[in-house]
Amino acid sequence: xxxxxxxxxxxxxxxxxxxxxxxxxxxxxxxxxxxxxxxxxxxxxxxxxxxxxxxxxxxxxxxxxxxxxxxxxxxxxxxxxxxxxxxxxxxxxxxxxxxxxxxxxxxxxxxxxxxxxxxxxxxxxxxxxxxxxxxxxxxxxxxxxxxxxxxxxxxxxxxxxxxxxxxxxxxxxxxxxxxxxxxxxxxxxxxxxxxxxxxxxxxxxxxxxxxx
Numbered sequence: 180x181x182x183x184x185x186x187x188x189x190x191x192x193x194x195x196x197x198x199x200x201x202x203x204x205x206x207x208x209x210x211x212x213x214x215x216x217x218x219x220x221x222x223x224x225x226x227x228x229x230x231x232x233x234x235x236x237x238x239x240x241x242x243x244x245x246x247x248x249x250x251x252x253x254x255x256x257x258x259x260x261x262x263x264x265x266x267x268x269x270x271x272x273x274x275x276x277x278x279x280x281x282x283x284x285x286x287x288x289x290x291x292x293x294x295x296x297x298x299x300x301x302x303x304x305x306x307x308x309x310x311x312x313x314x315x316x317x318x319x320x321x322x323x324x325x326x327x328x329x330x331x332x333x334x335x336x337x338x339x340x341x342x343x344x345x346x347x348x349x350x351x352x353x354x355x356x357x358x359x360x361x362x363x364x365x366x367x368x369x370x371x372x373x374x375x376x377x378x379x380x381x382x383x384x385x386x387x388x389x390x391x
Contacts, residue, residue: 205295211283212298214259216305219244220252224261224278229369231360232265232277250274313371327368342376349374 203211214220222242227233233241235250242249253276256262260279268275288296320328337345358367 205292208286209292209295209298211259212295212302214255214261216298216302217252219248220256221305223249223252223256227262227276227278228360232268232275234273234275236273310373313373327370342378346376 215224219242223233223238226238226241235246235253238244238249238253239246253262253274257264257276261281262276263279265275265277285299288299291299314330317328317330320326321330322328353372358364360369
């Protein structure tokens with residue numbers, strides 16, 4: 180499982196690991212998964228993704244929480260390098276925050292501790308709920324091949340090396356065509372994109388082995 184924050188979600192928060200997170204320990208990953216699985220922190224990240232910046236007072240008003248609560252969660256998100264303070268806007272007790280670029284690849288579950296696995300599993304279930312809602316929206320809002328909403332399904336035969344190469348090129352395409360919020364051209368909108376690949380089980384298919 181891989182994850183990268185998008186411009187509309189904090190989870191969201193694809194295929195690569197952010198250079199600043201290489202070599203994370205199991206304890207660090209567990210804390211990260213728990214943080215991303217916290218409902219209020221997800222809402223804070225989502226708000227920052229949509230609006231670019233906010234302080235604890237703004238978030239308290241918009242999310243229906245106390246400023247003390249939002250301030251606490253902002254500090255925790257900053258400790259995990261999911262957000263950063265905006266120095267030029269902050270002064271005294273008024274601290275403004277923005278998202279940091281984020282991408283993370285979940286390791287092999289077989290290498291996780293039980294606590295890390297359960298934290299990752301809880302986060303994955305939350306993301307499945309979000310992705311299911313997006314899938315329904317894509318169908319409901321489809322307005323033809325030239326519209327904003329699209330759903331495509333494909334199947335083919337690939338070796339594992341070819342699949343991994345495809346994933347790298349998929350990510351490169353996103354980097355090539357996508358824009359950061361701050362530099363997006365006129366007419367650009369936040370777009371949620373999801374990709375998954377699942378190989379058929381090992382067995383016989385048309386008298387040919389499907390392979391591992």
